[in-house]
Amino acid sequence: MANNNSSYAIAGSIYANYIIESIALIVIMQFSIEISAQLNTDIVGVGYVASGIGFGKIFLMFIGGILSDRFGRKPFIYLGMLSYVIFFIGILFCNNIHVAFVLAIFIGVGNSFLDTGSMPALTECFPCSAGTASVLIKSFISMGTLILPFIVTLFHYYDIWYGYAFIGFTLCLVINALFLAPKKFPSITTVICGNEGNSNYFIGKPNIWFEGILLIVMGFTTTATFVIILQWLPVIAEKGIGMNAIESRQLISYYSTASIISVFITAYVVKKVLKPIYCIIILPLLSAAILIMFLFNLTPTMSLIAAIGMGLTAAGGVLQLTLVVMQQLFPDKKGFAVGTMYTLSGMSFIVIPLIVPKLAITNVSYAILVDLAVALSSAVLGLIVFSRFRKVIDMSKI
Structure with missing residues (x-):
């Protein structure tokens, strides 16, 4: 050792x-x-x-x-x-x-x-x-x-x-x-x-083919939500809003600063306030709200707010919290959870660069609209998982 x-x-x-x-x-x-x-x-x-x-x-x-x-x-x-x-x-x-x-x-x-x-x-x-x-x-x-x-x-x-x-x-x-x-x-x-590796908090049997699959899909949606902003916010700001190249790229610095702060806020919230199962619904909903405001207000000021807001909500560990939920539901499949969710997470790095550039060239609003749809998808999937989570797990024991 x-x-x-x-x-x-x-x-x-x-x-x-x-x-x-x-x-x-x-x-x-x-x-x-x-x-x-x-x-x-x-x-x-x-x-x-x-x-x-x-x-x-x-x-x-x-x-x-x-x-x-x-x-x-x-x-x-x-x-x-x-x-x-x-x-x-x-x-x-x-x-x-x-x-x-x-x-x-x-x-x-x-x-x-x-x-x-x-x-x-x-x-x-x-x-x-x-x-x-x-x-x-x-x-x-x-x-x-x-x-x-x-x-x-x-x-x-x-x-x-x-x-x-x-x-x-x-x-x-x-x-x-x-x-x-x-x-x-x-x-x-x-x-x-x-x-501890125990399963004494179960009151029912989780279904890997239902909530398990939904959580794996969330590996894609939770990652894609921030990948679009991380890789394409500068292009959106430059081509759609008219910001200069240097200012648009510096938006990512604001996004990153917010995401650093968010890591510690999220860690505290999960430990003291909310269980991970609630966070994987609330955080994507907050991301969606920010994207809706951005979609209808394409200005330099709103670009800055979107960069900071998405850093706080989308990049503060939603993927990791989704993984925690899957490991709670399937404690005997922890390796499977990591492998499948991170594989789907990796797929977002393939799909997003192939789709978003074409949309951004046509109209930058389309790129934001796609991100909004992805964030809402995460929230909907999280809600469905939550409905199953309450039926199979004693919430007071996790």
Whole structure:
């Protein structure tokens, strides 16, 4: 088992990787002007390239988890880091849109390997505070999306080649890999404290083919709600409202700041005020309300409000709370829950870049309308699950 100092060092390395991971997820769209010029394509072509991320995510999430349990966490963290390096360096020399698509797949591959290695490693490093260690991942992911727009703005202002940023990200990964090399990871058989694994709160039998399927679908809808804003709010603000390129990209910084704050608010609310089953209904409804206001008031001020509001409601851990609900309903299928929900979550990174760009070109309001429909779908699915949840679980015991 890793000693306490080693555990903190491993966690620090993992969190640093998540900053780079979140940058990689949106870097194609943030540097879309430079990348589209290099690939001799338009915004739809860049959307096609970005959709490669989702393919890498969904194809390797299952196998990554299985192999991580067999061969340990460290190799898969390194495979994730290597995948990002392949993208960051490879894209600098790429002039073909289809090759760029393949390189984008490596972002998704890196995401899958990093998740399947890092998430278990954190709980094994801190078995008595696994929940806290895991929820902090979300805040470091938000830090990356907060930092990147400032980097893009700086590069645009001084007319610096975007490749230097990609080389910088690569150097961060290399330094982190060297730092992590001597660290000894805890045993993969480490027991997580507080994981009772009992089912004494059941008063009925859950149906995996009904509420189970609905929760899996929510893996897609809860992710797609914030993916549309994360990747396309700058385009909506620039093309539909007339904001300049730099101001529109900085909206993502406001979104990310709100999402960081939301992680801690949501953690407190779930612990002290509301059960997760209520949150997976309320948060999508709040997102829908914000999107309705945005749809009927396309102004720079409302763009800022939408960025902050969606950061607070859509990016504050709705997917993670949906996963908690599924694990409450199906405690003997925790691995299945993670694999299926995160696979559907990954599919949103494929579907959204293929649909939204075409809508945004026709009318940016259509992109907002799609996001509204997705958010409302999450709320409706959550309500149906809630009706079943009350019938099979004693609410006073969870």
